[in-house]
Amino acid sequence: GDSVIQMQGQVTLSENDFLFINCTYSTTGYPTLFWYVQYSGEGPQLLLQVTTANNKGSSRGFEATYDKGTTSFHLQKTSVQEIDSAVYYCAMRPSSGSWQLIFGSGTQLTVMP
């Protein structure tokens, strides 16, 4: 079945460190991939959407890439700040005709000042 695996449960960095979070996906369709960010006590909000393989999306200093060959997608930021501390979720819509959104297990990012 369709699935998303996000292995990094917790990441602790210092300010100005490089961030890299990886997810792998499994589906028989042509997926659309997303990164959502959730701050404590709030609902998630969309950070990035990547539709085309080998393309990149970028927002608020974050960049997302999608590799169809390895069925993986990554989120990275060159220099994290304390305000970036939050939970980051990768998510997948399995195909263009699907209404389902499948989330990874989330990565708790803590950025130390």
Added chain:
Amino acid sequence: AQTIHQWPVAEIKAVGSPLSLGCTIKGKSSPNLYWYWQATGGTLQQLFYSITVGQVESVVQLNLSASRPKDDQFILSTEKLLLSHSGFYLCAWSRDRDEQYFGPGTRLTVL
């Protein structure tokens, strides 16, 4: 601008009691609506979606039901709560199949 409101903000209920959670979207006609459940410290699990009034599709079976009585309203309910129903319930809406906008959530504790 569109706004999404969920009620109540938090609930503490007994096992076996009924539950009704609500969600209202203002400023957008014919939104696509979704319910999600998030266990404490866990990921988001999509429960239901609705693309039109009166029609609701179930994604997973958790002894919950959903209804869409009005274009801008989505209700999540059950007649008998289980301990496993505890968690954070999020309503979301979308214009199309892509970006979903989440509400503030309802924190449910079942004792």
